[in-house]
Amino acid sequence: xxxxxxxxxxxxxxxxxxxxxxxxxxxxxxxxxxxxxxxxxxxxxxxxxxxxxxxxxxxxxxxxxxxxxxxxxxxx
Numbered sequence: 715x716x717x718x719x720x721x722x723x724x725x726x727x728x729x730x731x732x733x734x735x736x737x738x739x740x741x742x743x744x745x746x747x748x749x750x751x752x753x754x755x756x757x758x759x760x761x762x763x764x765x766x767x768x769x770x771x772x773x774x775x776x777x778x779x780x781x782x783x784x785x786x787x788x789x790x
Contacts, residue, residue: 744775751782760786 751763770778
C-alpha cells in the first residue's frame with residue numbers, strides 16, 4: 715500500500731503503554747508551547763509563531779523554544 719495511512723500511523727503512536735507515554739510526552743508540551751506563543755502574539759508585538767511552529771514540527775521543541783525566546787527578545 716502506497717501513501718500515508720493516517721489511521722495506522724495514529725494507532726502505532728499509541729500501540730502500547732511505552733509508545734503512548736512517549737507520544738504524549740512529545741505532543742503535550744509542544745501544544746502548550748503553541749498556545750503560549752499564540753497568546754503572546756495576540757497580546758503584543760511578538761514574532762509571528764508560524765515559523766516557530768514549523769521549526770517545532772521539523773526539529774522539535776528543544777530547537778523551537780530557544781529560537782522563539784531569542785526572536786522574542788530581539789523584538790523588545
